[in-house]
Amino acid sequence: MNIDxxxxxxxxxxxxxxxRSLVEAAYETIRHEILNxxxxxxxxxxxxxxxxxxxxxxxxxxxALTRLVGEALxxxxxxxxxxxxxxxxxxxxxxxxxxxxxxxxxxxxxxxLGDDAWEGRVVAAFHRLSKxxxxxxxxxxxxxxxxxxxxxxxxxxxISACPSRWLHHLHGILYQQSExxxxxxxxxxxxxxxxxxxxxxxxxxxxxRDVDLACRLEGEHIDRTLAVMSKVLPLEAAI
Amino acid sequence: MNIDxxxxxxxxxxxxxxxRSLVEAAYETIRHEILNxxxxxxxxxxxxxxxxxxxxxxxxxxxALTRLVGEALxxxxxxxxxxxxxxxxxxxxxxxxxxxxxxxxxxxxxxxLGDDAWEGRVVAAFHRLSKxxxxxxxxxxxxxxxxxxxxxxxxxxxISACPSRWLHHLHGILYQQSExxxxxxxxxxxxxxxxxxxxxxxxxxxxxRDVDLACRLEGEHIDRTLAVMSKVLPLEAAI
DNA sequence: GTCAACAATAATTTCGAGATTTTTTAAAAA
DNA sequence: TTTTTAAAAAATCTCGAAATTATTGTTGAC
Numbered sequence: 111m112n113i114d115x116x117x118x119x120x121x122x123x124x125x126x127x128x129x130r131s132l133v134e135a136a137y138e139t140i141r142h143e144i145l146n147x148x149x150x151x152x153x154x155x156x157x158x159x160x161x162x163x164x165x166x167x168x169x170x171x172x173x174a175l176t177r178l179v180g181e182a183l184x185x186x187x188x189x190x191x192x193x194x195x196x197x198x199x200x201x202x203x204x205x206x207x208x209x210x211x212x213x214x215x216x217x218x219x220x221x222x223l224g225d226d227a228w229e230g231r232v233v234a235a236f237h238r239l240s241k242x243x244x245x246x247x248x249x250x251x252x253x254x255x256x257x258x259x260x261x262x263x264x265x266x267x268x269i270s271a272c273p274s275r276w277l278h279h280l281h282g283i284l285y286q287q288s289e290x291x292x293x294x295x296x297x298x299x300x301x302x303x304x305x306x307x308x309x310x311x312x313x314x315x316x317x318x319r320d321v322d323l324a325c326r327l328e329g330e331h332i333d334r335t336l337a338v339m340s341k342v343l344p345l346e347a348a349i
Numbered sequence: 350m351n352i353d354x355x356x357x358x359x360x361x362x363x364x365x366x367x368x369r370s371l372v373e374a375a376y377e378t379i380r381h382e383i384l385n386x387x388x389x390x391x392x393x394x395x396x397x398x399x400x401x402x403x404x405x406x407x408x409x410x411x412x413a414l415t416r417l418v419g420e421a422l423x424x425x426x427x428x429x430x431x432x433x434x435x436x437x438x439x440x441x442x443x444x445x446x447x448x449x450x451x452x453x454x455x456x457x458x459x460x461x462l463g464d465d466a467w468e469g470r471v472v473a474a475f476h477r478l479s480k481x482x483x484x485x486x487x488x489x490x491x492x493x494x495x496x497x498x499x500x501x502x503x504x505x506x507x508i509s510a511c512p513s514r515w516l517h518h519l520h521g522i523l524y525q526q527s528e529x530x531x532x533x534x535x536x537x538x539x540x541x542x543x544x545x546x547x548x549x550x551x552x553x554x555x556x557x558r559d560v561d562l563a564c565r566l567e568g569e570h571i572d573r574t575l576a577v578m579s580k581v582l583p584l585e586a587a588i
Numbered sequence: 589g590t591c592a593a594c595a596a597t598a599a600t601t602t603c604g605a606g607a608t609t610t611t612t613t614a615a616a617a618a
Numbered sequence: 619t620t621t622t623t624a625a626a627a628a629a630t631c632t633c634g635a636a637a638t639t640a641t642t643g644t645t646g647a648c
Contacts, residue, residue, distance in 0.1 A: 130427040167633040169408040173415050180419025188369040189639055208515035276447035280519050406603045428609055
């Protein structure tokens with residue numbers, strides 16, 4: 111057990127990870143399954159189950175889960191083990207409002223301070239996202255992971271010139287939570303709006319350095335995402 | 350090893366903890382030592398050292414440290430162990446700015462929505478803080494822990510009517526970081542300003558439901574704290 | 589039939605030894 | 619002297635069994 115980081119007798123290794131330790135691998139594996147809904151909200155995470163499913167030892171799993179508790183993807187109760195964090199409409203609304211608050215502040219600063227390198231990153235990320243969006247309308251279900259990644263990269267590029275480490279840290283926490291809701295919602299795929307047009311309008315405003323317009327458009331983009339998710343979420347929230 | 354939660358052959362148990370598991374106890378112990386500066390910024394956290402000092406097992410310590418990494422009080426590098434998170438003037442400035450951003454938003458909402466029960470909590474917390482402040486001017490060095498606790502309780506009471514779970518969560522992360530800087534700074538005690546008067550003015554404005562004034566005063570209060578800490582921090586930052 | 593006490597079962601939590609990796613030390617080569 | 623290489627030491631990381639705690643099921647008294 112040296113080069114290949116996954117535990118011995120198991121096949122469920124995600125190829126996209128570059129983990130250097132088993133804890134890291136366990137963390138990424140479980141995190142991924144929670145984000146894309148394979149491990150459903152509220153599911154009890156028993157060690158025996160996780161051990162058989164992924165092949166990690168108890169302490170390793172425990173540490174990975176502790177890390178996920180810190181990111182609020184997992185909850186824990188003393189002496190009663192771990193559960194996948196629940197989802198709810200209230201939480202989604204609060205989360206979205208808070209993320210908007212943080213993300214728009216970062217966006218303001220980023221547009222204000224962004225240099226040529228920042229513009230380059232945004233252009234590149236927007237281009238890659240557009241390509242994926244185009245392919246996505248052709249073959250919807252396949253590209254889930256790729257779309258999420260490029261979507262994240264675009265929005266991160268937009269705020270990447272914001273110099274505040276702490277604002278980025280907070281945004282990361284909130285964005286990951288939002289991503290989970292988005293992916294759970296997209297399981298019952300209801301796209302039906304022109305997401306690309308929304309992205310383009312934000313992109314144009316940012317390149318024009320129009321802070322207020324960009325923030326207004328990005329805010330509306332976030333709100334629309336919330337509206338769509340809110341419609342789909344209750345269907346599965348009965349867990 | 351059942352009732353008393355601390356490990357067998359050791360005496361360093363903090364009395365204020367109500368931990369139900371060893372991981373919890375280890376977490377609280379180490380956290381406390383980091384916050385009050387006993388474990389200095391940048392210190393390498395070797396397992397052998399921690400094991401001898403506190404008496405916890407390797408996995409237990411590892412899990413506690415992982416939790417602290419999630420709270421950014423500890424850093425970790427794959428295969429190279431853990432360190433107490435470093436401090437810097439840049440980080441302090443960024444942290445304070447971000448905390449102000451989050452805390453003032455929570456304060457706005459709280460004053461706007463606070464009911465009688467909220468007012469009661471604020472009055473009670475302010476009263477307790479005032480008592481401690483009075484005793485503090487008499488015997489400065491003794492009350493550090495108590496002052497920090499009551500100070501935290503007062504500021505938490507002020508924002509306790511803000512309904513956003515996520516805003517509270519983010520604030521908790523930032524406040525803990527600030528507390529660490531404050532306690533490290535207060536090791537070279539340089540108080541010399543009328544903190545009580547600042548608290549009183551914020552309290553009065555909040556009770557008068559004057560959102561703008563309260564936020565302005567609280568913002569200035571945070572800025573003054575930053576100014577004081579900035580002067581003292583460099584003296585020890587050379588670690 | 590309900591409840592309490594107790595036993596049996598199942599799950600979590602903890603420990604410490606062994607595997608793996610990094611760091612240090614020392615010797616050899618350039 | 620400086621750099622390379624190899625061996626030794628030290629530290630981290632992982633595992634699975636043992637200890638602890640929670641849960642379930644059963645029995646008997648009221």
